[in-house]
Amino acid sequence: MDPVLIGLTVFVILGSLAALEMKSLLSAVIAIGVVGLGLSIVFLLLGAPDIAITQVVVEVIVVTVLIRAAARVPEETPTLRASRARTFAGAGVALIAVGLLAAAFQTLPAFGSQRFAPALWYLENAPDLTGATNVVTAILLDFRAYDTLGEATVILTAVVGALAVLRRPERPKEGSHV
């Protein structure tokens, strides 16, 4: 197993802990940016350059928006301490979830040992059937094009939702009797 991969993943975990525990909101947002960019390098090492590129672009947009949001709200974090009981209960639930997941992962084939059956079919046939050399885009835009259409729909819905939420409330017009 690659020690670089393990080191980077541990770095991502530490970054996300820092993002949650930082007092300053702006520092927390920057820590979440570190998490996303570290993760994109992990993706690159795991043989997924398409994902790495997308992750970088998305992370830049998300961090920009979060910085705008963090600058607009006051720093009330110091007064927002969770009670000790709640911290322990939350950490306990998270630990139980991690334990259950780790137990479930024991049943999986070992990391890096095998691929799932559909992978071989796609790798063998996708380049010839679609003419695309990149199998990921071949699946994304040919075999699963409706998936991508659905993705575009979700993005549109999210944009419409955000606009509806952020719209300034309309003042009632003079003379109207609503």
Add this chain to the structure above:
Amino acid sequence: MMMYALAAVLLGVGLYGLLVKRHLLKKVLGLLIVEHAVNLFLIQLGYIDGGIAPIRTAGEEAAAFVGNAVDPLPQVLVLTSIVIGLGLAMLMVALTLRIYQRYGSLDADRMSELKG
């Protein structure tokens, strides 16, 4: 197994943030971390030792390519999931700002006491 466990720990960290933190923006960060963890796990699932990216370069033997490339299917689904995560993050931040405008606070505990 070790790598899968690390993804599980990342998910646990995000879950902790979601459950314990009272600041709404911190809860948003927690959900983003959970998202990252799930994406990481799916990509790990498709990896094989010594795997190369599933991009067939000119002149590469088909048999060698099929033998070495990592699983492309999880990558496609994660690509979709990352972009949808972007939309989700935007919507969450918009709602958070709106809540702040309306209630003048970002404390999730106070939020549940307020009515109307």
